[in-house]
Amino acid sequence: MALVGNLEPPYYAVIFTSIRTNQAEEEYQELNDYISNLAVQQPGFLGMESARNNIGVTAVYWRDLESIQAWRANAEHAAAKKIGREKFYEAFHTRICKVEREYGWTKPKE
């Protein structure tokens, strides 16, 4: 996974943090991949950065609040969230944020 750079504020970030149950790892990965691929195809999707060890921290970037609302209303996404609550997660937290500024750095080639 690469970093997401070169976006132009203002835009939105959804920060999703979670604690997994220790159940159903393979099923979780499959559904996660499926839903991530679906998100990428949504209008207004700008990028996603995600990591997990003790907890999972995912940032998904969207053009505007309307794009986030449309994704929230997506039926397959809603069904996946229901399965998430039933099987995959002990807890999660979602934050809707307006990105105001950003900057990046890449190591210069030697």
Place this chain on the structure above:
Amino acid sequence: MALVGNLEPPYYAVIFTSIRTNQAEEEYQELNDYISNLAVQQPGFLGMESARNNIGVTAVYWRDLESIQAWRANAEHAAAKKIGREKFYEAFHTRICKVEREYGWTKPKE
């Protein structure tokens, strides 16, 4: 690490994403712990959530922009960022975001 919940928007999130070099893992962990403990003691610090596997994704929550600016001006933090660019990171990206809404979920006890 637990999730950070129960904060009251509006407040700020700094999303820091990074790719590590494959150098100096022990030194990286030590400096990371030292700087994280320093951040926790800053005025306006509200919480931190962090994970790393292929990339690192860290969200640090702050009361306001002034708190973020004060942390950026901290001399030990600035010195750590210099070492980060020299040794620890191939690339990183920082986003300053205003958290507008949030909600959480915890699995009910059975």
